[in-house]
Amino acid sequence: MLVVRGAVKDYDWGIADGLASWAGASTGGPQAELWFGVHPGGPSPLVDAEGDETGEVLADRFDIAAIPLLVKLLAAARPLSVQVHPQxxxxxxGWRSQQAPGAPRVLSDPFEKTEMLIALEPFEAFAGWRDLDQVISMLTHIDGAQGVVELLAANNLGGAIGVLLEISTKERIASLAAAARAAGLAEAQVAAYLTVAENYPDDPGALVTVLLDYLSLSAGEAVYVPAGVPHSYIRGIGLEVMTSSDNVIRLGLTSKPVFVDQAIAALRADLQPQIVRAVHGDILWPVNSPFVVRMLTEGVERIPMGAYRILVLIEGSARVISDAAEITLRLGTAAVMAADDPDAFVEADGLVAIVQSTER
Known part of the structure; x- marks a missing residue:
């Protein structure tokens, strides 16, 4: 059993000092994500019993085969990119093709990325495909969007996305909130579109959000996003659990590179996200998911060997005890156990996310 600290990411959409209580320091700037895993984009530092970094990272001890999951704390002040993760x-x-000289670097690794976002506070997101009647109703109130309606009626999703990107103007983006209200959408959705337009007034990808469903999660609820499902997290703080990949193909709402053709090719029109609510009090287990999460608030829980496990302290305090070691977790640290590490017990007084791989 090892203890790691999260690796901080300061992406521009992050909340100012939004992860300071977990990161252990105020930076005065955006704190967007805290990574717990072995991905080369942000390998987690190992820490000793006093909480000091040892100079090693988790990837020095294990590879992705042993650590198949990546866990992140996420703090979004404004919408993230409209994106899709590849199957x-x-x-x-895609990874093979981009090894050719001069090929664009679209992917970060050759792995599928499937994820679940667990809300730690009220959290808003665009995720999955909006009901077609609602989409058409919104589009009828956006000047020049009739061609998109025709393409959607012909089941030409890629063509519809392409036209939305082509016809995007500042005026059309500014009309999103009014179009949502005219279509009879709830005021929370109207406000979400207003947020998009205010933060990305010139970004062509803003119009693509018309195609996406709106979700509002209460603390403790989760959304499971299979690879191939488009999404854009809007605002809030949450815990993300995913396969160990950083493959993000963007359609818009970003200052990062956008790869429209590759994103459209990765989309799955037949898939939707799952809203996941706890069963047996605190277990979040999406259908066909490569992981299961238990949000333990108090008491003692046995963590059996046989699969990868990571325990992230979110609130309060926790001890993790096994035959090999006994550790006290601090905020922003996690206990990591490989599949062949012995059974452990966690004693929680606060909130601990117990994440286990379901692939043995």
Missing amino acids: LSVAEA
């Missing part, structure tokens, strides 16, 4: 076949093919 395994798409990721492998």
Whole structure:
């Protein structure tokens, strides 16, 4: 059993000092994500019993086969990019093709990325495909969007996305909130579109959000996003659990590179996200997911060997005890156990996320 500290990411959409209580320091700037895993984009530092970094990272001890999951704390002040994560076949093919000299670097690794966002406070997101009647109703109130309606009626999703990007203007983006209200959407959705327009007034990808469903999560609820499902997290603080990949193909709402053709190719029109609510009090287990999460608030829980496990302290205090070690977790640290590490027990007084791989 090892203890790690999260690696901080300061992406521009992050909340100012939004993760300071977990990161252990105020930076005065955006704190967007805190990574717990072995991905080369942000490997977690190992810490000793006093909480000091040892100079090693988790990736020095284990590879992705042993650590198949990546866990993140996320703090969003404004909408993240409209994005899609590739399924395994798409990721492998894309990774091979970009090894050619001069090929664009679209992917970060050759792995599928499937994820679940657990709200730690009220959290808003665009995720999955909006009901077609609602989409058409919104589009009828956006000047010049009739061609998009025709393409959607012909089941030409890629063509519809392409036209939305082509016809995007500042005026059309500014009309999103009014179009949502005219279509009879709830005021929370109207406000979400207003947020998009205010933060990305010139970004062509803003119009693509018309195609996406709106979700409002209460603390403790989660959304499971399979690879191939488009999404854009709007605002809030949450815990993300995902396969160990950083493959993000963006359509807009970003200052980072956008790869429209590759994103459209990765989209799955037949898939939707799952809203996940706890069963047996605190267990979040999406259908066909490669992981299960238990949000333990108090008491003692046995963590059996046989699969990868990571325990992240979110609030309060916790001790983790096994035959090999006994540790006290601090905020922003996590206990990591490989599949062949012995059974452990966690004693919680606060909130601990117990994440386990379901792939043995």
